[in-house]
Amino acid sequence: MTAEEMRNFFGGQGLRPELLAQAAAFREANPWQGKREVNAPRFPYFGTEILTAALTALLAGANLLLAGPKATGKNILAENLAVLLGRPLWNVSFHIDVDASYLIGMDTFKGGEVCFRPGPVHDCVTAGGICVLDEINMARNEALAVLHSLLDHRRQLEVPGYDRLNLHPATRFIATMNYGYSGTRELNEALLSRFVVIHMPVPGESELTSLLKYEFPDLRETVARTMAALFLDLRQKYEAREISGRALDLRGLLEALRLIKLGLTAGQAFSMGLTGKCFDLQERALAEDIIALRLPADWGREEIFAG
Ligand SMILES: Nc1ncnc2c1ncn2[C@@H]1O[C@H](COP(=O)(O)OP(=O)(O)O)[C@@H](O)[C@H]1O
Ligand SMILES: [Mg+2]
Known part of the structure; x- marks a missing residue:
């Protein structure tokens, strides 16, 4: 499916026409012109209620936390939401040993000169993309500190040694959190308070x-x-x-x-x-x-x- 076909598909799945119209208005107000493509994901997300709740939250400007066990379609849902908003997605995995300089970027030498090489979060918030903070509960404290000013009303990225950066207004955040039966690392309250939460149902x-x-x-x-x-x-x-x-x-x-x-x-x-x-x-x-x-x-x- 193309991105356009996928958006039409949701009309047939019972997603409310007003909501689809609001998403279309968002796309019109924030037309994507960057290099990265807005790709339709491999699958549509099946589950109209969850899709409705999630899309409404993002249109309202909220940060979304998708919590649930394995194979409940958290990443697929995020990809579907990106298509509905018409913005490309940056996936930032916290599962690996991610630190602040990886997320934001760092100074490097190029031809004998110092220059800043931006990280994925920097790229995403300057372009106004959909930033997926994947398995955010696995993040190290140092990486979490970066997220605080990013995710509250300030909507700013602090780049050490440089200025604060205001996020592109179309930027949206979707965090995912896996929890299983073998124990879960929780999120601290300060971070949690910056999100609205959807508990992902197990597909029936x-x-x-x-x-x-x-x-x-x-x-x-x-x-x-x-x-x-x-x-x-x-x-x-x-x-x-x-x-x-x-x-x-x-x-x-x-x-x-x-x-x-x-x-x-x-x-x-x-x-x-x-x-x-x-x-x-x-x-x-x-x-x-x-x-x-x-x-x-x-x-x-x-x-x-x-x-
Ligand atoms: N409600 C759903 N709609 C569409 N696909 C789903 C759904 N639930 C699970 N899946 C499928 O499960 C697989 C894993 O999805 P993924 O998004 O990676 O899950 P998670 O991130 O929750 O582990 C994919 O093949 C996805 O298509
Ligand atoms: Mg996943």
Whole structure:
């Protein structure tokens, strides 16, 4: 889908026309002319209520925190919102050992002269992009300090050794926070108070089926439902801490279906896409059992795809 087709798609998904009109007005008031493209993401986000809440918050100028377990579509939602606002996205991952100078930028030598090399946050807030602060709860304190003036009413970036920079007015922030059953690093209150929060629902059977049918229009209807049920089984075992999050991999499930379409058996494909990601033998056996209960290992293209 192009960005335009994706925006139209949401009209059909029941996103309110007034809200779509407000988003269109935002795009018109803030036309994007930069080099970076506004790309439509791989998937639409399925979940009209969440999409409505999130888009409303961003149109109101709020910073958005998406909190939820793995594979609830946090990053996909952020990408969808960027398309609706017509601004490109900068993804800043806090998962790695990110420090302030990486985020903002630093002085470097170029041809014997000192010059400032901007970091991703600097680039994003000068261009007025959508800044995804990914897994913000993993950030080191030093990196968090940068965010405080950025995210409150000052809307300024302090560049050490240089001036304060006012954010481009179209700049929006979407933070994501993974929390699981194996413990969560929390955000401090000062930072949390700068956000509105959406707790991301776990995709249920209907969202999963829509997603599968979107990706594979020729997937048999009954199989689509089986796949959704299978993924929910895996999630249940994950929540009960019987398996880790490794096999709870929606991307891996889609990949497995792609392999089946190209001729592998369900057993081979699911082992490569999902259960092979469990390196603990016992866990792998358990994940394999869960799948075998729903899906015969010798099924292939004919049983799974129509036509
Ligand atoms: N409601 C949803 N709508 C669309 N895709 C979803 C949804 N929930 C989960 N997904 C899918 O789950 C996978 C992981 O999504 P991602 O955004 O990376 O999740 P998270 O960041 O929450 O771990 C993607 O393939 C995405 O398409
Ligand atoms: Mg994510």
